[in-house]
Amino acid sequence: MRHTCIATYRCYDDKADFQKKALSIAVGLTVGSWTELPEAKKAEMEKHLGQVVQVTEYSASAPGERYADIQIAYPDINFSRDIPALLVTVFGKLSMDGKIKLLDLDFSENFLSAFPGPQFGMKGIREILGIQERPLLMSIFKSVIGHDLDALREQFYQQALGGVDLIKDDEILFENPLTPIEKRVTVCMEAASQAEQHTGKKLLYAVNLTGPTSKLASQARKAIDAGANALLFNVLAYGYDVLHELSSDPTINVPIAAHPAMAGAFYPSPHYGIAAPLLLGKLMRLAGADLALFPSPYGSVVMPKEENMGIKDALLRDLPPIRTSFPVPSAGIHPGLVPLILRDFGQDVVVNAGGGVHGHPQGAAAGGRAFNQAIDATLQGVSLQDYATTHPELKSAIDIWGVKS
Amino acid sequence: MRHTCIATYRCYDDKADFQKKALSIAVGLTVGSWTELPEAKKAEMEKHLGQVVQVTEYSASAPGERYADIQIAYPDINFSRDIPALLVTVFGKLSMDGKIKLLDLDFSENFLSAFPGPQFGMKGIREILGIQERPLLMSIFKSVIGHDLDALREQFYQQALGGVDLIKDDEILFENPLTPIEKRVTVCMEAASQAEQHTGKKLLYAVNLTGPTSKLASQARKAIDAGANALLFNVLAYGYDVLHELSSDPTINVPIAAHPAMAGAFYPSPHYGIAAPLLLGKLMRLAGADLALFPSPYGSVVMPKEENMGIKDALLRDLPPIRTSFPVPSAGIHPGLVPLILRDFGQDVVVNAGGGVHGHPQGAAAGGRAFNQAIDATLQGVSLQDYATTHPELKSAIDIWGVKS
Missing domain, CATH: 3.30.70.150 (RuBisCO large subunit, N-terminal domain)
Incomplete structure (x- = not known):
C-alpha cells in the first residue's frame, strides 16, 4: 500500500x-x-x-x-x-x-479514506429520478435577479412542463428579500408537483446555497425543510473543504451540484494554476459533488475538448469506495448539440441548457421538449433532421440553432 | 453615496x-x-x-x-x-x-459596512508589542515536519533570543500527533518568556490554524487558551469568508496573519486570474487579516515590484473605518536587503525571514540580531557596511549574503 x-x-x-x-x-x-x-x-x-x-x-x-x-x-x-x-x-x-x-x-x-465522496453520486441521482440508461436533462433559470416569487414560479413551471429532470438556480441568485430560499423552494416545488401531473416526471430543483460559511449547513437544512430536493453550491468561492463538510453531513440529505464559478481564475493558463480535470473533476468528486458543472467544449464559454474528457474521466473513473459524480458540461448548449454531447460523454451525462431552453421560439416548455426529443432521437440512432419532421418543437429548435456534428 | x-x-x-x-x-x-x-x-x-x-x-x-x-x-x-x-x-x-x-x-x-476588517490591524499590533515607528521583524520556523516538541521549542527559543517581534509557524505544519497545536503553543510561549528575560522584548507567535473548516474557530480558541497570542491562516485554501468569520469572532481575540499559500494559482498570469493587489492586499484586509504575507520582489520567489507596491497600497491606504493591515513581503530576505525593503515600504512593514535568520553562520539568534542591526543602521541612516564594523552579527551576514541597493 x-x-x-x-x-x-x-x-x-x-x-x-x-x-x-x-x-x-x-x-x-x-x-x-x-x-x-x-x-x-x-x-x-x-x-x-x-x-x-x-x-x-x-x-x-x-x-x-x-x-x-x-x-x-x-x-x-x-x-x-x-x-x-x-x-x-x-x-x-x-x-x-x-x-x-x-x-x-x-x-x-x-x-x-477520510472522504465519503458524493452522498448520492450518479447512481443515487438516477435512483431518485427513476431514470436509468439515459442522459438527464437540466435547465437553468434565465433572468432571476429582481424577479419576484410569482415570476420565478412561472419560469420554473414552464421549464418543468418541458419534462426536464433537473432545474437549477442561477448561481448569482443570493439570499434576498424578494425570493428568500425557503419561499423560493416552496413555490418552485409546488410548481414541480403541478407540472408532474402533466409530464409524469419527478424533478430535482438545485437551489443556490449562499451566505456566511458557518451558516451554510443551517441554510441548507432550512431549504430542505421547505422541500428542497437538491442544492447548488459555488464551491470555489468557499473552498473544497466546505463542500466536503456539507456533503458529509447526514442531515443534508439531498444531492449537491457543484458550480464552477471562479474556475476560470485557475485553469485556463498553460503556465499557472490548477488543471481543469483536477479542479473541476477529481477534487469536486472527492469533496462530495453529486453533480459537477463545467464549461462545455461546444458553446460560447469554451474549454478544450481534451480537458472536458479529462474532467469526465475524473468524475466517472473507478475509484472505490467513492461514488461517481454526474458530469454536467454547460454553456452554449442547444438541442442540435445533443448528438455531439452523447457521442463525447455517452449516456452518463446531464445535458444542461439555459438559453437553449428559454430561447426556444415557442417558449421554455417547448424548449425542454425539443431537448428531450433530441435525446430520444439520438438514443434511437435517428438523425435530428429526420426526427424533427414529426416533432415540431425539435424542428423549431434546429431551424434557429442548427445541428452540429 | x-x-x-x-x-x-x-x-x-x-x-x-x-x-x-x-x-x-x-x-x-x-x-x-x-x-x-x-x-x-x-x-x-x-x-x-x-x-x-x-x-x-x-x-x-x-x-x-x-x-x-x-x-x-x-x-x-x-x-x-x-x-x-x-x-x-x-x-x-x-x-x-x-x-x-x-x-x-x-x-x-x-x-x-458588513466588514469590521482587521480586529487589531497595524496599529493594534504595534500597541501589543509596544513598538511605534519602527519596522517589525518576523522569523519563520525552518524545518518543522517530523520534529518533536523539544526541537521546535529550541528552534523557537533561538529565534526569540535574536530579538524578533514575531515568529510564525511554517504554513505546512498541520495538526499532528508529534506537535499538536496546544502543546506547541505551550512550549513555545514558555520559550518566549524565557527569551524575554534576555531580550526584554515581547513577541507574537503566529501558530498555524488548520483542520476542518467548521472546527477552525474552536481550534483557534484551544490555541488561545493554551497561550497563543497570534494565528497564521492559509486563507486561500479555505476562502476569504472563513477568515472574515474568524476575524469577526470576538472570542478569537488575537491578530491573524494571512499566508499567501496557493496565491500563485491566481495572480501571475497576465491573462487570467486575480491581480495580486486585490488578491493579497485589498481582499485580505477586507476579510480581516492583521498581517498580510506576500512574495517579496527581492528574493527567490518573486513578484514584480509594482505589484508589491500595489499590495502595500491596498493594505495601508485610507479606508475608514477599516484598519490597515501590516504588509509582510516574504521569501529570500536577508539582512543586506533591509535598506531596500525600508526604502520601498517605509517603516510600516514587517521584515520577514526564514533562511536569512536560520542560515546565519552563528545560528538563528545571531541571525535575528543581524536583522535588528540592519534595521537600526538603516533607521539611523548609516550604511550596513559601516554599522557592521562594530556589529559582528551583521558583519557575518553581509559577508555571506552581501548588501543590495
Whole structure:
C-alpha cells in the first residue's frame, strides 16, 4: 500500500535543471533540508521526506516553452486528511515559484479514506429520478435577479412542463428579500408537483446555497425543510473543504451540484494554476459533488475538448469506495448539440441548457421538449433532421440553432 | 453615496468590440437581458442593471496582446454582503469567458459596512508589542515536519533570543500527533518568556490554524487558551469568508496573519486570474487579516515590484473605518536587503525571514540580531557596511549574503 499522495506538475523554464528542481521540491516542501542532516537524523526523518517519482522533460518548440512534467510523492504523515492541508502542502508556496501548474493529484488509500465522496453520486441521482440508461436533462433559470416569487414560479413551471429532470438556480441568485430560499423552494416545488401531473416526471430543483460559511449547513437544512430536493453550491468561492463538510453531513440529505464559478481564475493558463480535470473533476468528486458543472467544449464559454474528457474521466473513473459524480458540461448548449454531447460523454451525462431552453421560439416548455426529443432521437440512432419532421418543437429548435456534428 | 461595487477587468481580445463586450457583461451578470424587456419592466429592473463605467482600449503591441480595461458597476442590491457573493457576481461565470483578469474591486460604503476588517490591524499590533515607528521583524520556523516538541521549542527559543517581534509557524505544519497545536503553543510561549528575560522584548507567535473548516474557530480558541497570542491562516485554501468569520469572532481575540499559500494559482498570469493587489492586499484586509504575507520582489520567489507596491497600497491606504493591515513581503530576505525593503515600504512593514535568520553562520539568534542591526543602521541612516564594523552579527551576514541597493 502506498503511503504518499502524488502531485504532478508542469513546470516551464528555459534553463532549469529539472531533476534538481524536482529534488528541491521534494525536500523543500517536506523536511526542509536533507543533505546537511546528520545520518542519525536522516533515519528518523526519512519517513517525512518527499520523493521524486518521475521527471519527463520536453524540448522547447519556442523560447519560453521548455517544460517538464514532474511527479513528487508526499508522505501522508506530513499532512492532515483534508483538502486544504493537501493543497497547501503540494501547491502552497510552490504555486508562487515560477511558471508551474498543478496538473494532477493521486491520493493514497489512507488519504482517500477520510472522504465519503458524493452522498448520492450518479447512481443515487438516477435512483431518485427513476431514470436509468439515459442522459438527464437540466435547465437553468434565465433572468432571476429582481424577479419576484410569482415570476420565478412561472419560469420554473414552464421549464418543468418541458419534462426536464433537473432545474437549477442561477448561481448569482443570493439570499434576498424578494425570493428568500425557503419561499423560493416552496413555490418552485409546488410548481414541480403541478407540472408532474402533466409530464409524469419527478424533478430535482438545485437551489443556490449562499451566505456566511458557518451558516451554510443551517441554510441548507432550512431549504430542505421547505422541500428542497437538491442544492447548488459555488464551491470555489468557499473552498473544497466546505463542500466536503456539507456533503458529509447526514442531515443534508439531498444531492449537491457543484458550480464552477471562479474556475476560470485557475485553469485556463498553460503556465499557472490548477488543471481543469483536477479542479473541476477529481477534487469536486472527492469533496462530495453529486453533480459537477463545467464549461462545455461546444458553446460560447469554451474549454478544450481534451480537458472536458479529462474532467469526465475524473468524475466517472473507478475509484472505490467513492461514488461517481454526474458530469454536467454547460454553456452554449442547444438541442442540435445533443448528438455531439452523447457521442463525447455517452449516456452518463446531464445535458444542461439555459438559453437553449428559454430561447426556444415557442417558449421554455417547448424548449425542454425539443431537448428531450433530441435525446430520444439520438438514443434511437435517428438523425435530428429526420426526427424533427414529426416533432415540431425539435424542428423549431434546429431551424434557429442548427445541428452540429 | 454610491450603491454599487465596481469591478475592473483586463480583457484580451484581438477582435472584440470592447464596448459591446462591456455592455454584455453589465447586462449578463445582473438582469440577464435588457433590450428585449418591455418598458414597464425596465423601470422596475433598472435598479438591478449593471452599468459600464469605463472602457479603456489599448492597441496591440503584438498579436494576442490587444486589450482593454473595463469597469462595471454592480448594484449592491444584487448580492449579499459577503465576499463569495461579490466574487461570484463579478467573476463567477465571467472568469471562464476568454482571456480576462480581475484587476480590482471598489466596494460601496454599504458593502463595506458588513466588514469590521482587521480586529487589531497595524496599529493594534504595534500597541501589543509596544513598538511605534519602527519596522517589525518576523522569523519563520525552518524545518518543522517530523520534529518533536523539544526541537521546535529550541528552534523557537533561538529565534526569540535574536530579538524578533514575531515568529510564525511554517504554513505546512498541520495538526499532528508529534506537535499538536496546544502543546506547541505551550512550549513555545514558555520559550518566549524565557527569551524575554534576555531580550526584554515581547513577541507574537503566529501558530498555524488548520483542520476542518467548521472546527477552525474552536481550534483557534484551544490555541488561545493554551497561550497563543497570534494565528497564521492559509486563507486561500479555505476562502476569504472563513477568515472574515474568524476575524469577526470576538472570542478569537488575537491578530491573524494571512499566508499567501496557493496565491500563485491566481495572480501571475497576465491573462487570467486575480491581480495580486486585490488578491493579497485589498481582499485580505477586507476579510480581516492583521498581517498580510506576500512574495517579496527581492528574493527567490518573486513578484514584480509594482505589484508589491500595489499590495502595500491596498493594505495601508485610507479606508475608514477599516484598519490597515501590516504588509509582510516574504521569501529570500536577508539582512543586506533591509535598506531596500525600508526604502520601498517605509517603516510600516514587517521584515520577514526564514533562511536569512536560520542560515546565519552563528545560528538563528545571531541571525535575528543581524536583522535588528540592519534595521537600526538603516533607521539611523548609516550604511550596513559601516554599522557592521562594530556589529559582528551583521558583519557575518553581509559577508555571506552581501548588501543590495
